[in-house]
Amino acid sequence: MSLDTVSILDGSTFVVSDRRGDLDATPTENHGLFLEDTRFLSRWVLTVGGIRPKTLSVDEQAYFKVQFFEAVTTGTVYVDSHLSVMRRRCVSGGFEETIEIENHGKEPVDLDVKLDVGSDFADLFEVKDKLAKVGQLYSNVDDGTLTLGYRRDSFVRETVIRSSRKGEVKEDGFLFKVNIPAQSSWSVSFDVVARGRRADIEDLEKPRVSSALQDTSRERNLQEWVAGAPRLIATWDPLIKIYRRSLVDLAALRFETGIAPGALPAAGLPWFMAVFGRDSLLTSFQSLAFVPELTAATLRALAILQARKEDPFRDSEPGKILHEVRLGEMTAFEARPQSPYYGAADATMLWLIMLEEYERWTGDTDIVHELEREARAALAWIDNYGDRDKDGYVEYERRQDTGLDNQCWKDSWDSIAFADGTLAPTPRATCELQGYVYDAKHRCARLAREVWDDPALADKLDKEAEDLKRRFNKDFWIPERGFFALALDGQKRKVDSLTSNIGHLLWSGIADEEKAASCVKHLMSDELFSGWGIRTMASSEGSYNPIGYHVGTVWPHDSSFVAWGLRRYGYKAEAARICRAILEAADLFDGRLPEAFGGYPRTKTSYPVEYPTACSPQAWATGAPLLVLRTLLGLDSDGKHMIIDPAIPEPLGRIELLNIPGAWGRMDAFGRALAAHED
């Protein structure tokens, strides 16, 4: 998010304003009140005496509420302002806002306090791609209540605004003629209700609370969330701040689907406050040792929405785990396929991986029984549909033009390219997909053996996984460059770019030991390791661009999984080096890692360079410091006991993580950096 904006959120409802608190959406300013992928307010501009107050400070009190302190000033430095403005805003199915104006002067003042209001009811895709509306906008005033609305057939969305004081209400806003005596104040409160697709049901099931600004239940919930996570003690002070920031941001991104108990992590603000299979699953993995309840909710919700039939428009095939759900107008009228969309070739394997990882960490075998049917369907999808041409590898290609070109985590159009920069033709079998298949089959073999009582399936899956590993190490290896191909393209050619994807192969365990050693050298080389993290594409490659979304930037989550993979293969020092770099970058981002940042070498800048449109907070960037902590302490589970095997770099000193939840109940882990003579 831009540094010029202030965002508060709660589930899929969020408000993006400028630093005055105003919403003034333009083609370049994505301000608004958003719910269910629709902008319910695009204009909310305050003037006092004809002047837009000047911001003095912004107090972001919690992820769901904020205070703006402002002065009514003409801008000259020689005249003190006698009028200050405080705006307190809290998001809650819309938002509530109190505007308080204080007259510090010795004389009374007469003022026009005006709030300009409007909504374009834009679908998020329209906001992003600057598209025009099809239906009709309307507004009306009834008994002091302003209703802004949009209708297209039965698709109706409304914003209902009430004020606590009587004023002049028009279809474009509110006007109050105010007299404020000397050294006194005046205030007005607004209740803004966004009425989405379930508004009539929610009126019955969840009547609106009288004052979200006074309600302390969310503060208590946040305190309980943080208190329920392990407690961190660290000698490197920034780590405490980064850890707390991650926990709070994860709390902010919690998203209740209503179809399964609990909340799963939404992908990120502002464009991705929605259910995303891959994002929720990877974030669940990162945060499992800290807040395992996110994983359970994610597994159950995605299971309910698992694809049941073939549908080319939605890239849906039986057994597949979804990519994305959207609820805006363009999806409702099938201009976009996200209802849900299944164009993710990795989510199905990641769901299986998470099911096993969750069971092994928590000991919760019930969920493995509960989701056995879905797990078997997911395994069947890998062989029946994932491997489209029966060459033994999972590959993807969209079925219709509305689908995604790339259905791996690097899902921008230009991410899968040869070393000379030429795009690889589809279908594309990216290397990490094969790693995920290998890992998912081995993990499910254990579940089949130990939980489902199906040794025949277990043996079959283990055999298939080992057969895949043998073939993969032959077919994807590029001997002349000493790393695995990024992908096999539609003509089964090796896509020979050097990318961070090889790090995911270490996480999955598919790489042969000697080939892994060669990959580690590449990962830690100047071409891939920027000094702040692992670049998505090496600087030596034809498509490399340090500010290219998936072709040169550093993604913290990507680096965290690479570090975890290095640990798996025993490269503790290398893993620790990457972990340290990520944490130092997080410190420079004031504890909150963005989705991605520039791939410029650290030797060039003493800070990580921002990527212009990065989401923040973004779920798997928020989860990166958590997986880094797990990596540094070497935390794992054998199903009953927690394994602790720390490898901490010198500057981080000592790390203590207390009350780690798992199959063992709660346990503590300690680690300290070893001095050179102790190593």
Add this chain to the structure above:
Amino acid sequence: MANESGEQIAGQKWHGGNAPGLAGVYGRLRVTVGGKPVATMVVEGTYVALIPDVSGPADATVMCADEDVMRKLLAGELNPFIASMRRLARIAGDRGFGTRVMLGLQVGSPFAPGAGIGDTI
């Protein structure tokens, strides 16, 4: 439990039958049209039936804007997400169960035209 002989519900004759997409799903789903309860769907694994009793307990309710919406949802012809976004239908109560049923009927519904169980819809 199942209404093997068929009943007149909302002006139509309904039967039970096989819904392969509902394997492993059990429960009762109340169906309302325009706010009025018209039937209860009894789901017992892959066997599903619509009965006229609307007084017994139900795990969830699918609220349909009109009879045509109900017909299309039960036949698996209308994507339940699209129906919800367009305020044509909503699920209340146990939404996980309701969603499973609606998605499950899309795979193969005994209420679909030509499903082989007579003049159901």
